[in-house]
Amino acid sequence: MVDTAAHHWILVGVDGSSSSLHATRWAAHEAARRHIPLRLFHACVLPPAAPRVPISLPGGAVEALVEYGHQILRHAERVALDTEPGIEVHRDLRVGPAAGRLIDESEAARLVVLGSRGLGGFEGMLAGSVSVGVAAHGHCPVVVVRGRTLDDPPPTSGPVVVGVDGSPASEAALEFAFDAATMRGVPLVAVHTWTDMSAGETWSVLPFDIDYDAVAEDERLLLAERLAGWREKYPDVELEQRVVRNRPVRGLLEESEGAQLVVVGSRGRTPLKGVGLGSTSQALLHHGTCPVAVVRP
Ligand SMILES: Nc1ncnc2c1ncn2[C@@H]1O[C@H](COP(=O)(O)OP(=O)(O)OP(=O)(O)O)[C@@H](O)[C@H]1O
Ligand SMILES: [Mg+2]
Incomplete structure (x- = not known):
């Protein structure tokens, strides 16, 4: 023992x-x-x-x-x-x-x-x-x-991918992900997704005229801001920032193709009381093609 x-x-x-x-x-x-x-x-x-x-x-x-x-x-x-x-x-x-x-x-x-x-x-x-x-x-x-199938061994090459949404859990995920990338000597891909209003059936009826390019630019700045401190703390990690117009789960599943580890927080920005895992983290546990790290704040 x-x-x-x-x-x-x-x-x-x-x-x-x-x-x-x-x-x-x-x-x-x-x-x-x-x-x-x-x-x-x-x-x-x-x-x-x-x-x-x-x-x-x-x-x-x-x-x-x-x-x-x-x-x-x-x-x-x-x-x-x-x-x-x-x-x-x-x-x-x-x-x-x-x-x-x-x-x-x-x-x-x-x-x-x-x-x-x-x-x-x-x-x-x-x-x-x-x-x-x-x-x-x-x-x-x-x-x-996880691997591609139940019998496949997990991938051992490729970057570490981390999902960033600004929640306390995703800050904890960032620390875990930077550590994982440093230890492995591989790049870290930080993925932030955002969804436009036409993406949802319900929202598509809204008569808004929104400048989505401006929104995308804002989201890019937001991600860069969130990563600034971490960049300083881990200067040796090659960091790639991806801002993706997609639902979080689809965005992360796509970006983690070819990765050796995907890191997410246990909960997102809209935690449901009594529910331990956010839907993105749950979906990755079921559908990811590489090991999934779930990190809590
Ligand atoms: N009795 C156990 N002792 C230690 N670890 C376990 C035990 N059972 C499961 N695990 C761990 O959990 C992992 C997933 O197994 P889990 O039991 O969740 O799946 P399952 O047996 O396919 O489905 P279920 O048990 O929900 O019917 C295992 O690979 C192992 O790492
Ligand atoms: Mg079991």
Whole structure:
């Protein structure tokens, strides 16, 4: 077990799925880049006991599941060390529901890394409940590792892309993204999208005559202003600023094609009370073609 004082490790959720092994490899590289330990974590989920139908597990069932969980962890450990032989790896197993346990454990982690899918779900499902739940309610940044398809490994080349909307969460996303670009020595593409009134069916009926070129220019200035401080703090990062006339989700999906990581805030400028994730972040978790980092303020 790791000394929990320092918030100095990367927590990886491991459930035996190929997706969680992609996450393990991605996290092993990240641990090597950051020079911090990896903590492989498995929540051993016991079969649900229906409240009105008392069922008791056969003798030895819990022990068998726990032993299976340890096997999953030992295999992930080998995968991590094959990927990055020099890193420090720890294994940890707890009994209980996966999302809840991972959210609790995220409080003491620097970063949580998960696969996009696990062993459950159904064919065609794009992101599992654990990855979406932890991304929405985790206490630290959460990376959901994705490739083009469930089986594809995540891309390892290309820029880092970050979505900027001026919300507190997107400021936190910027810091994470600049760090990620510096560590990888790759360019950072900062994307700010804005939507014109003709883009929405409802708005298109408005009889306004708006100078959209002037709006676009304003949005460009806004983005440059927001990035000025960060540029100074990270002078070595090659920064590209893109102001895109599109809906945030479409803009970010398009701009993150060919990227190796896309970074977004957990919430946007219009957070709904009780909803952990904004719609843009949710859509990227389901449809992104590269790993998605969700960062909270
Ligand atoms: N029991 C677990 N212990 C640790 N991490 C887990 C566990 N279950 C899932 N994870 C993590 O979450 C990722 C996504 O799995 P998730 O469970 O969300 O998808 P799923 O199994 O396809 O769908 P669902 O469980 O919602 O039916 C996994 O790749 C893994 O990183
Ligand atoms: Mg699952």
